[in-house]
Amino acid sequence: MKKKIIIIGAGVSGLYLAYLLQDKYEITILEARDRLGGRICNLGGHDMGPSWIWSHHTHVLELIKQLDLELFRQYNKGYALYDAKEKVELFNPQQSVPAFRMKGSLSQLVDSLYKRLDFTKVLFSHEVVKIQENENITVTSSTMESFHSDYVISTLAPRLGASIQYEPALGNELKEKMLQTQTWMGNSMKCVIEFETAFWRERGLSGFMFSNLGPIGEMHDACTQDKAALFGFVHSSASLESFEEDVKKQLMRVFGIEKEEILRVYFIDWKKEQFSSSAEDSKPLSVHPQYGIDTSRYSEKIYFSSTEFSFEEGGYLEGAIINAQKIAQKLLSDTF
8 A cells, every 4th residue: 555645735846746756655735726836827828937947957957858848948139128217228238048948838847747647636725724743644724624644745935834833843943944935936026018029029139128117127038939928027116006007108118119019918926926925025135045944853754845945956946846856765765
């Protein structure tokens, strides 16, 4: 008889762990949302969460290869724009490390993993509220249902994971570290704007724009195989009451286009995503957070596997994949 594992969260970490472990363990995934993917989310075929993969992220690239998925290079040819108070200025940006995006959006990674879960049960709308460890582990969801297992793997961001009731309790040092760790993307607002054509490419522009005026503070090319689009990170001070209209005004001013050339504006405020971030995450960041949390002394049956727990490439998909592989290796080891 297979031992049982409860995985909390049906994002990339949770689905990938189930993919790695399902042959040896009976797995149930409890997901608080009514959808797969966690912070990977697409609207209209556009990535509204993470979107880039870099050439040095070898673990993610190997997984993409295994799943027979396709990448294409982020478009960055041409001049960039600086949206200054006095005027819009052209500049030649410094070349960055090549970035890649997934054909069909990163949701293809989520869907591909999910389709390979032959022996895994996924239950939606099951927010975990309590984890109790005795000889076995009892996990209680917001529906007041109880699930029993030999191991539990939480893929929640540290601050969200710390809000669960644990028996025995998390140590003060571990809990404090989890509460202090910024949720990656937890303070982000992102929008994607669709157009009839990628007119900026025709003008010799890369689509990269930087602005202190807003509402979009940083913009990049977001064209897919069948849609012309730009995506932008939104200033934290932007007004959401008139957001779409303000975005259109900024684009008209920066690019000198007519309002009718803007087809659609998609928007997501990750600060308001209940199962992605906490109230503490809404504070703006000045530097990339330092990630990596050692949870090994807490329990030999309860593991933590979001990207923020990874000491390597924390905050990126790469960190999530690396951490999941390390946990799976322990649970698959004959000597464990």
